[in-house]
Amino acid sequence: MTVLGIRAELLAVRGDPAVAGEEAIVHHADGLIVIEDGIVAAYGDHAVLAERHPTLAIEDRRGLLLVPGxxxxxxxxxxxxxxxxxxxxxxxxxxxxxxxxxxxxxxxxxxxxxxxxxxxxxxxxxxxxxxxxxxxxxxxxxxxxxxxxxxxxxxxxxxxxxxxxxxxxxxxxxxxxxxxxxxxxxxxxxxxxxxxxxxxxxxxxxxxxxxxxxxxxxxxxxxxxxxxxxxxxxxxxxxxxxxxxxxxxxxxxxxxxxxxxxxxxxxxxxxxxxxxxxxxxxxxxxxxxxxxxxxxxxxxxxxxxxxxxxxxxxxxxxxxxxxxxxxxxxxxxxxxxxxxxxxxxxxxxxxxxxxxxxxxxxLHIADRVGGLAPGQEADFVLLDAAATPLLARRTAGLPLAERLFALQILGDDRAVAETWVAGRPAHRRQAFASGSDVTRAAATAPARPASV
CATH class of the missing domain: 3.20.20.140 (Metal-dependent hydrolases)
Known part of the structure; x- marks a missing residue:
């Protein structure tokens, strides 16, 4: 069994916010996703899940926003x-x-x-x-x-x-x-x-x-x-x-x-x-x-x-x-x-x-992908809100909603630091893969509630 964890800011929307409101939005400013053989085993706050998985190998992606593929x-x-x-x-x-x-x-x-x-x-x-x-x-x-x-x-x-x-x-x-x-x-x-x-x-x-x-x-x-x-x-x-x-x-x-x-x-x-x-x-x-x-x-x-x-x-x-x-x-x-x-x-x-x-x-695949809920396949994207000078300047220190909106208006392939498919990396942006972006990929927003 292959087990790994990724520490990042986590965001998933598991229902239509126009219907379900803020309860549909699951956010962890300092989160951990645990993956077992390509399946999401756990998703939540890093402090809580790291204590439950003390021997887990964790890849650190703090400064990036992890969302469903x-x-x-x-x-x-x-x-x-x-x-x-x-x-x-x-x-x-x-x-x-x-x-x-x-x-x-x-x-x-x-x-x-x-x-x-x-x-x-x-x-x-x-x-x-x-x-x-x-x-x-x-x-x-x-x-x-x-x-x-x-x-x-x-x-x-x-x-x-x-x-x-x-x-x-x-x-x-x-x-x-x-x-x-x-x-x-x-x-x-x-x-x-x-x-x-x-x-x-x-x-x-x-x-x-x-x-x-x-x-x-x-x-x-x-x-x-x-x-x-x-x-x-x-x-x-x-x-x-x-x-x-x-x-x-x-x-x-x-x-x-x-x-x-x-x-x-x-x-x-x-x-x-x-x-x-x-x-x-x-x-x-x-x-x-x-x-x-x-x-x-x-x-x-x-x-x-x-x-x-x-x-x-x-x-x-x-x-x-x-x-x-x-x-x-x-x-x-x-x-x-x-x-x-x-x-x-x-x-x-x-x-x-x-x-x-x-x-x-x-597409009738919501039981498998789309929300990063435990039991779903681990397809996800790591987004870098500091991928370009303009994005970095526009998003630094801002709340999640403003950063997310800026990514949607100003973002493109350059904002995709990594793409993972079934728990394995399928794409890494070249600069990020070289390590030059790991420390630069900046500042997370202040801590927010698990649901926002």
Whole structure:
């Protein structure tokens, strides 16, 4: 048995602060997390737990803030090399940049290369779990899952289903899409920390027959998720309406084919009205809030308050490559700005909840990750509020809430000192790993109660 402890400032948000209030926030200014074989064995005040574990080997990370690993609820690994691609809005951008890039994933060597880079980039930014789009090629899923298995990351993905409105090289058929999806599920189920998602790209690129087949596939595999796009862009919504005139709205296209339920994760949901939001809430479905991509493509401003009012689960998605950063910290900063434009204010503790525990609930992995509760897997990030001169000057000596907010507005990959996966270090920032940051990583805030 491998047992170790890490001493740091600890912070986890184990419920939605908008509902549970301060009781959801668990904070230890001088804390200790005890890890046994990759599982959290204890989490609390250093003075108390160190006395209970007198022989424990403890790694000292005082001056850093230890939080649960970030969870990305929507991201496209094949679009990594098209991030920051100049263009028009969604449909034109897909035609100009994304469909050509995805055709290259017919080559397994190319898929392997991008998958490895993509996952390392997630880890460099503190992301330990993600719901990931692949391409129509089954081998693109194999490449991603092989790379994730080697890194012991919790990754959920699936073969993209498209049988129309895409280049011929990216189209499958109802039969081939179903057969390849079934084969992937059989090949990868139960391996490592991997999960499968039935993945029609969006309504416009699947026929009614393929959407029906996707619904049957989802029903046949109760451990799988549904992952697709919904009401992202006005041009897309108009095209879907023209293609499915019998449907009441975009969401109804999916509902008619058995794709709206508790295991459904819909990216974007920017232009959903109260009725559609209410139906999502009643079904238990989740939305991935993707602020950087919604801004980059001019799609619109997601209404978090409306989703809250209708009981819709929400997590955060970077949506690379339309999204402009792999950093969840940066993405939370953009989410704050979107909420401001909507006349609301996103509290920093609630933002952390959206990026950790809420994402875990959306992806049905909250029993395993998201809160660093004893018994969960030890996926966590060590954040350095003195990572840049500006951050250090802005945060020195401040209370936790102000430091956390500054990290979300000013932070990015540079603020991620370390990322740990299943109780093992998966990324260390070079300067920190050399030891030069250990003493500099400064001043913790004054002691605060365990819950703040």
């Amino acid at each position: 970030f969870i990305d609820c929507h991201v496209h690994y094949p679009q990594t090399e098209r991030i920051a691609a100049h263009g028009a809005q969604l449909l034109d951008w897909l035609e100009r940049h994304i469909f050509p890039a995805e055709q290259a994933f017919a080559d397994r060597a190319h898929a392997d290369d991008v998958a490895g880079f993509f996952l390392d980039e997630l880890l460099r930014n503190g992301t330990t779990s993600a719901l990931v789009f692949a391409t129509v090629h089954a081998s693109s899923v194999d490449a991603l899952f092989d790379a994730a298995l080697a890194r012991d990351m919790r990754i959920i993905s699936g073969k993209t289903l498209m049988d129309r409105e895409a280049p011929t090289a990216l189209c499958d058929t109802v039969e081939s899409g179903r057969a390849q999806s079934e084969a992937l599920i059989a090949r990868w189920r139960g391996r490592g920390r991997l999960g499968y998602a039935v993945t029609p790209r969006f309504a416009l690129t699947s026929t009614r027959a393929q959407l029906a087949s996707a619904g049957e596939l989802l029903a046949a595999h109760p451990d799988a998720l549904l992952h697709t796009h919904l009401s992202e862009n006005l041009g897309e919504i108009a095209a879907v309406g023209a293609a499915f005139p019998e449907a009441a709205d975009y969401l109804d296209v999916y509902a008619r084919h058995g794709l709206v339920g508790a295991r459904s994760v819909f990216a974007h949901g920017v232009h959903l009205d109260d009725g559609a939001m209410a139906r999502l809430g009643a079904a238990g479905s989740a939305i991935a809030f993707c602020p950087t991509s919604n801004l980059f493509l001019g799609s619109g401003l997601f209404d978090l308050a409306r989703a809250d009012a209708r009981g819709v689960r929400v997590g955060i998605g970077t949506d690379v490559g339309a999204g402009t950063s792999f950093s969840i910290l940066h993405t939370l900063g953009e989410a704050y700005k979107v909420c401001q434009m909507r006349g609301a204010s996103l509290d920093p503790f609630r933002a952390l909840w959206l990026a950790t525990g809420a994402g875990a609930h959306a």
